[in-house]
Amino acid sequence: YMPHFRAQMNCVPGMITQFGFTPSKTTxxxxATLEIQDKVKNINEIRVEKSxxxxAKGEDPLERYEFDYLLIxxxxxxxxxxxxxxxxVVETExxxxAWLKEQKEFKNSLIN
Known part of the structure; x- marks a missing residue:
C-alpha cells in the first residue's frame, strides 16, 4: 500500500502482479509544501519530548523525522x-x- 499515492496492489505468493502510475510531485x-512542513514540525516536536x-533512561534519542513517500x-x-x-524516492526524469548513469551494470555489480 502506498498511502501518499492512494494506490495499492495485493501480492499473492507465487503470482506475478504489476501496475504503474506517475506521481505528480517529487519527494x-x-x-517543500507548507502542509508537509507543518506535519513534520509537529512530529519532530513530539519526538524531541520522547527523546x-x-x-533520561540512558537510551538513545529518536532521530529527526523527514518526509518520505512510503510503501507499507x-x-x-x-x-x-x-x-x-x-x-x-520520486525524482525528476x-x-x-543522472542516478542511472552512476550505477554499475548488473553483471559488474557482482564483482567486488
Missing part, C-alpha cells in the same frame, strides 16, 4: 508485519537518468 516538492525521556504492508501477515515498509 523534494512534497517536502528527552529516553535519554497493510495486511496483518506475520510477526514482522510492522517492519514491512520501504522508502519510495533528469535526476533519475
Amino acid at each position: 523534494e516538492e512534497m517536502r 528527552k525521556k529516553l535519554v 504492508c497493510n495486511k496483518i501477515c506475520g510477526k514482522s508485519h510492522y517492519n514491512m515498509q520501504m522508502k519510495i 533528469e535526476e533519475f537518468n
